[in-house]
Amino acid sequence: MNPKSRIPRWIAVTTGLLFCSMAFLYTYATYAQGPGGRRGIRVIGQPFVGIVTSQGVPKDLFHIESTGVTTEPARVATETFLDGLTTTQRERTVFPVDDTEWRQWDNRHRSPRQGVGFNEMTEAQRTLAFEMLQQSLSAKGLKKTQDIMKLNGTLGELAKKPQEYNEWLYWITIMGEPSETEPWGWQLDGHHVVINYFVLGDQVVMSPVFMGSEPIEAKQGKFKGTIVMQDEQDKGLNLIQLLNEDQRSEAIIMNRKDGNNNLTEAYKDNVVLDYAGIVGSKLDNSQKEALLQLIQEYVGNLREGHAEVRMSEVKEHLDETYFAWIGGTTDQSVYYYRVHSPVILIEFDHQRRVAPIHTSKPTRDHIHTVVRTPNGNDYGKDVLRQHYHTHPHSHPHTH
Template sequence: MNATSRFPRWIAVTTGLLLCSTAFILAYAQRPESRRGGASVVDEPYVGIVTSSGPQDDLYSIESSGVTTQPVRVAAEKFLEGLTEQQRERTVFPVDDNEWRKWDNRHRSPRQGVGFDEMTDEQRSLALNMLGQSLSAKGLKKTQDIMKLNGTLAELANNFDEYGEWLYWITIMGKPSETEPWGWQLDGHHLVINYFVLGDQVVMSPVFMGSEPIEAKQGKFQGTIVMQDEQDKGLKLIQMFSNDQRSEAILMDRKDGNNNLTEAYKDNMVLDYAGIVGSKLDDGQKESLLRLIEEYVGNMRKDHASVRMSEVKQHLDETYFAWIGGTTEQSVYYYRVHSPVILIEFDHQRRVAPFRTSEPTRDHIHSVVRTPNGNDYGKDLLRQHYHSHTH
């Protein structure tokens, strides 16, 4: 079902729901038939995800976080040293290159950089060490488990050309440096991480994490499972709400189709706030909301995650929580957390491979984390850096 055929469903919603979900309707109307309308979208001037009021200024600044990024830099340097000259030539891009914006969470997409599938064992070890120095232990495990489940999907679909544990690519943007901006990107099916570094500051977004299936019930990676905490903590929060709070938070009580709005090629989405605002939550509900956000932010290395969470807490009363779908232990649903400084989407999707389904299922999950108001890929920090330094 395409965006146009969804639109009448929204019109049928009650007036109150229409008012709180205007942004949702407009966003769907803007959604292209194929996000791979690629180059033209990526070449548009970057604005970032903003509300219809426009960008909110002065949210981000270049300042010391007090957390060293040296281990990440050293690991990236060693990774690059371990590549052949030919591999390095197609792996390194300028720090302000549009290559950042060409990521795609789908399996059929041209990729740049060096793929894990072509790496030697030593090169893979160096690549994983770079990820390990950037991410928390939980974040690294989740990353590797998503890669493994892409291998499980290859087994289920009997298609090892389009799916597989090692069909993921790394690019380096800029030159790893103590003072100059640089970063890295991991790009592949159901797993995309953009990691920007400036001095001791880190911006890790956009991040896409998901899987189909979410659990390997047989095969090489039997027992691997992902995205359960993201799923369960969202459900726990909505179940804590009173009836009046639910009436504000729930945009639609039936989930029909795929609802994520800010996946690939959606860097300039205009998306208004919807749902219930944090200032209307009690202390226990606010704590549950923070734990939910921390589940995503906590994929970063611990100390940098703490810095990021301090940003989030400053805007907690301005943070909106929106929901689509049921609220039982068996329900499928979508939720969104949206504040001036963080945007999180979680979505139960239809099955795609190897057997398509018409209804969403808990066995196919997508999640996206963004930094609204112009700082995905560290763009706002990069802009400020260029403003104060000659390049």
């Protein structure tokens, strides 16, 4: 026997127990403290900065102001939803408005999550939850949200894993108490659809928003005929095809797409991301209009009046808006594109297949999109910061 292998038994036992204890603590830290595991805990524990360029944050981008568009329907519907919960459900659904719960969303199919799940709601509670979404989103935004939830059910059918993927594995949390004057908001969190909706007075900040699906169409099963993300896909392709050869050479970062390219999904609140691609000031009028139509496709998930307010903000910075592309430019291509300005960031990505089988190449049947408000106003945080500056009495928690 090798002399080096003669380890005293007490050392071996102690080492084994220590290893098991460390493994248990690792597992506990990973799963007991949020769906993001250690990755999520580490990132959420960092101070919020937002998506910024290496040049830093421009000053005075966002302001507290009256938009003239009422938020009362969303507020009343949220209050009614909360009134429909049991005391226990409400206790685990309502968080302080500045809670880190905002940042714990995860577009993957991880669970459990915070809040109250559609899977545990009664039919009456689900009706109230969808009424809250309806009064906050446009008709198109609500339908898209519900269709993504349905397609998650289709994925469960295809993968034969309904316990991992189904239309009711989505959770709602409410931040703050719905109010006419104080800040509040809600979050929908689940696989392939996440919406963060912040309200202050008649201002709304709806970001980050994650929408996607795998598959993008139900060709069989309970939700046969449901299809999503085609306008986002086609309007991006239309814009790149409108560019001339010189413009494309600026816009296209890489002609080949091999993997997943989205940069600002879950737990990526503080990414440093410089502008890339072609800038809006180099587009002609028809190309600028196509760019606006592309942005409108995403912003239009927000209720109409608030979407108009958001688009007016986008238009102010249109000449500073960059459009970048990775991949092919044909009707059969897979690709990634990014729209990036001081006030909005949009990413679209054809992803590798994950379920029911894994593939090494991206496919048109798995799409991810993200909408962010860069420079510190995701989750309405810059507006909330300004509110606390002028209303310190309404700041019960460390922000």
